[in-house]
Amino acid sequence: MKLLEVKNLSIRYGDFLAVKGVTFAVEKGGIFGIVGESGSGKSTIAKALMGLKEADSGEIVFQNKTKAQMIFQDAAGSLNPRMKVCDTLKEVLCHYGRSKLEAKKEAAQLVELVGLPPAVLDQYPHEMSGGQCQRVSIARALACGSEVLIADEPVSALDVSVQARILNLLRALNKSRGVTIVLIAHDLAVVKNICDEVIVLEKGVVVDSGEPESVFSAPKSEYTKSLIAAVPGKNLKPTHV
């Protein structure tokens, strides 16, 4: 079943056409990859999916009442520096109708779910590593009851070993909770082993699409070939799922 369909989407900034007739569909319960170099239009598409940037033409259709949340490259910066992790999570949970007591319990469960020790609940963002902050921002997105996580370069700012662990977490949440994930990356190695389907964007245009194995073994565009050639034998295959 399609959770999200994007049809012939075009988006401008003034006279500049950043996204040009992009079409794709995201299966419910899948991990969908969007890959392209910096400036190829990935974040513009993410913002449009979240309703933060208006489309000039085309359509974005979510299945009924789908809740989507975004997670960002700068996880620490997306968290309130003055709030402890437990308060960040409790605020969201209370907003979505939990009592204070329920929110406290659920915040602790979420922290465990994203692989953090309970002590983190009493910490502030600046007391945590980048990987830990990213786990908290994932927990916060789950606290909203999101069925879709739109992850815009969620591991770009992290060390390679931490990248693999965060990708493992996303995959585990996808499998255990059925959370649909749109995973945006400039690095093919990130999406290669984790996504069910990918599109490759070049200057706002989809130049390749399909299952990662076929896109990477038989790329249709010169652009995709050059991206593949640029991957320095990095292996980010999730290992603990």
Ligand SMILES: Nc1ncnc2c1ncn2[C@@H]1O[C@H](COP(=O)(O)OP(=O)(O)O)[C@@H](O)[C@H]1O
């Ligand atoms: N607010 C903006 N005003 C003008 N141009 C923008 C703005 N945001 C992004 N762009 C341009 O749109 C293109 C796509 O940007 P973006 O979607 O951020 O790409 P990516 O996320 O793939 O790096 C780039 O050429 C960028 O310079």
Ligand SMILES: [Mg+2]
């Ligand atoms: Mg971007």
